[in-house]
Amino acid sequence: MADLQVSIGALKMKTPVMVASGTFGYGPEYAQLVDLNQLGAIVVKGIASEPTKGNPPPRTFETPSGLLNAIGLPNPGVEGFITEYLPFLRQHTVPVVVNIWGRTIEEYVAVARRLSEADGVHALEVNVSCPNIKEGSALFGTDLDAFTRVVEAVRAATTLPLIPKLAPNVADIGAFARAAENAGADGISLINSLPAMAVNIETRRPELGNGTGGLTGAAIHPFAVKMVWEAARAVQIPVIGIGGITNARDALEFLIVGAHAVAVGTASFTDPNTALDVTAGIADYLDRHGYPSVDALRGTLKWER
Amino acid sequence: MADLQVSIGALKMKTPVMVASGTFGYGPEYAQLVDLNQLGAIVVKGIASEPTKGNPPPRTFETPSGLLNAIGLPNPGVEGFITEYLPFLRQHTVPVVVNIWGRTIEEYVAVARRLSEADGVHALEVNVSCPNIKEGSALFGTDLDAFTRVVEAVRAATTLPLIPKLAPNVADIGAFARAAENAGADGISLINSLPAMAVNIETRRPELGNGTGGLTGAAIHPFAVKMVWEAARAVQIPVIGIGGITNARDALEFLIVGAHAVAVGTASFTDPNTALDVTAGIADYLDRHGYPSVDALRGTLKWER
Amino acid sequence: MHCVTAEVIHQEVVHGGYRVLQLRAPDLVPHVQPGQFVHVRVPHMEAAVLRRPFSVYKADGDVLQILYKGVGKGTRTMTFLAPGDTLSLLGPLGHGFPTLQPGNDPILIAGGYGMAALYLLARQLPVKGVAFFGGRSAPDILCVPEFEALGWDVRIATEDGSLGTAGRVTVLMDDWWAARSHDAAHVEAYACGPNGMLQAVAARAQQHDWTAWVSVDRNMGCGVGACLTCVLKTRTPEGDWVWQRSCTEGPVFDSRQIVWDAEGAS
């Protein structure tokens, strides 16, 4: 059987299939349904330095083959996370990646520093790309300078494997990927949700309580594949492919265009076991095609131009 | 019955529902199925100064609620268009909008100038955003300076109503909308297809002959609505909302967030009569809600923040 | 909590567009508590990424029943389900109704599918009392013989007067309360129905010092507490408020906990 292990810097995973931030809670939520220890890693919902309430409902809205969300990053704050959820997660062997965010660079640094002291955190994913924050945080995702500054600052604050998560609504994703690499990131993940909105034509109000939100799910998969391909060609550090994975085929596309690993998001809502089904499908594919490992398949896209 | 007429500068349309470039041929293709004179306008497939062959097949690939295409802008060239298709179009009352493109500013100017002399062309839509051109034309869509230069040059070359069509893969669509307005455009249209790709995991080759392509169809509608909303708030000139319209509801969302008119693209492939069904649905909605005209509904989104 | 493939055994129209769907789900049935729900992946709806939540109407042996109405894309697609079809079922989910405090006098208030959502509770409660059923019109009143067979005193109000008293169910409740002896036992109310009805029940609970358990209907994503879609504004002991997940902390809440503002319980 093919070797499914992959590494993102010092983050070692038994499989290349993670679950994406915000779509799998903090661990306990799906634990009765999914064997957490079989996941490559669990990326928890975004954590900030202080507790946050999040956006008014409606917070999600279904669109053709997609989901619009404006959850607004509610979270128990870094202390709340450490006391409420880390003890549970520490009872498992699955690596824990904490997705972090802030309104200012100082807030990013604070949460990164605090998590670096905690026991049971295996990597940090830096969310610069959430479209649902008002206080200027969105800028971190689309302004190359602001992005570089936040990654550099978090890098200086932690020795944990650092994975900036790129915003997809930029013209040149390669530039952001390179900036992350130059700032000392151990890997990058992409894509976060795509800014979008829906309007109720009877009320003439947005369908989301927050007005606009982020589009995710199968609808965005071909867009995400292109983004991941471009990012992977721009850098040497590992890339985590995210966006619209619903089956092993979707995940394999990301690996073939150059991703080291993938994360399943929205599809867990449709079927909680998607990540494990995808894992099994990848293993089967590698065996059928004679690849000894995930790494052997990576970046094998046949394309010259 | 509500007044469906709308204007984009000197372009007067009987209804706000156009058919989008590249999805309705040059007119004759759907003429047996759709009464062309009931369309707001027909936007023909992109025309260049010289004939072009386009990309190798496969040129389209179906994705969840979407379509990936890399047709590559094959066209008979401006002279070919004038002799082969304009005589047919002149037999109809439907306004003809010619979508133009070039590899250089000079090529844009040449085709614009030639069409301005031709009889039966009612407006020009400037395609700066096609992701399937190699020679640097893609830059026109995502580089603000290049974009401004091409719009200014075409503006100087024609007195026809001028409608730059914006590329969606930019961080700040408002900036491009304003640049178009400042350069003297009569309106703007958006969105063009979203750069994307799909990979065949058995062959490990891209599913499209061109490698990458553009994503269109219902999948991208919520993304397009947000783009159109932002663009409409940025400028005074009319906006044409395009992207994923499959029914009147989708089109009404564009009007409510501020579009003057809309264009139906991919959905014509699914159902050739989509544009006329959408028109009927809009008329019905306006009557049911007591709006005297399309213009009265425009930009009535209830949203304060 | 399980995610299983369930087979459709039977589907039939009750009336007024309401249908009962019978599913074979042996792994789920034994665990169902009154007021819990299941999250259904509707088959043949390939463009939908979300499941649809339904209260468990009945759960006996290995058969789980749902009572629903075709109101949108998913529920209309469900009307085509036929015996032999299979679907994915996630559940049982959520916190159901607590049992009656000894000595309390139970009442039920239901609208629409709320009658189905209260059935298991109605069967399980050790003491029966009055059940107030409200709806727009006669076809919206469901399950009356079943509740009566369990020993409930069913009182009906329809807005158009086509069945029972004309008007809102609250009128029935107010009349009942007015006629009630003042030294009778403490009232414990169980309600499921449209938001307006729940809010009216909450107002009376507040005013008359009832205990009222309301089962709220919020759009849901994951159904298991992970996505934070289904939140409801609730009071904290400290006088502040927090969002609570109706899929996990709910769908049943103590009515006094809920902040009934436009944003929180819309």
Next chain:
Amino acid sequence: MHCVTAEVIHQEVVHGGYRVLQLRAPDLVPHVQPGQFVHVRVPHMEAAVLRRPFSVYKADGDVLQILYKGVGKGTRTMTFLAPGDTLSLLGPLGHGFPTLQPGNDPILIAGGYGMAALYLLARQLPVKGVAFFGGRSAPDILCVPEFEALGWDVRIATEDGSLGTAGRVTVLMDDWWAARSHDAAHVEAYACGPNGMLQAVAARAQQHDWTAWVSVDRNMGCGVGACLTCVLKTRTPEGDWVWQRSCTEGPVFDSRQIVWDAEGAS
């Protein structure tokens, strides 16, 4: 060309997974020419934006028939169609087969659904001749009694030898040609099947100076010439090449016109 709602009258399995779908389409049937196709909007496939193209197998009275096999998403969904279901049908589309030049000797070459695609032509041709049918295995050989009933001399080759001669259909063709008297009439070949088969027919047409009409199978978008999806590389009289649309200028082309390179006819 019409876009109509057609009702499913009947669907049945032929064998080997092939099915015949009968549709009531009175507006279309009278206009169908042999070799034309219809573009089907498969119902209950809400995430699909494209129609699916199928050759017209039979068209009589107000009934149009399609012979197909469930190979992917759309065709597998079609297998669930039952009498009374309706679907949107666009057609008839494309340029079909030209009729035989007087004095010529017709042959047919078919693989897979190509047997269905040639049936109307086989019926209409004023002279009958040899029909070469090829497939992987016996179940891939279709419609033989019907072609024989029309007076065709059907010769069969299967790759696994389970029916007729073992091997490719080209072997049959070559044997037939070798045995043929050299002063016989000019051969006019009509072919529909996998690309490799068509290319083999084209090579023989070239070599033996036959006229060969081949119906190509290209992925399609609009089906009416608007989207430029379905193009095929063809020679121009000037020695250059152009893309031609197989939905409009085709699906039937003169084999000499086609540039059989990897890019053009893959």
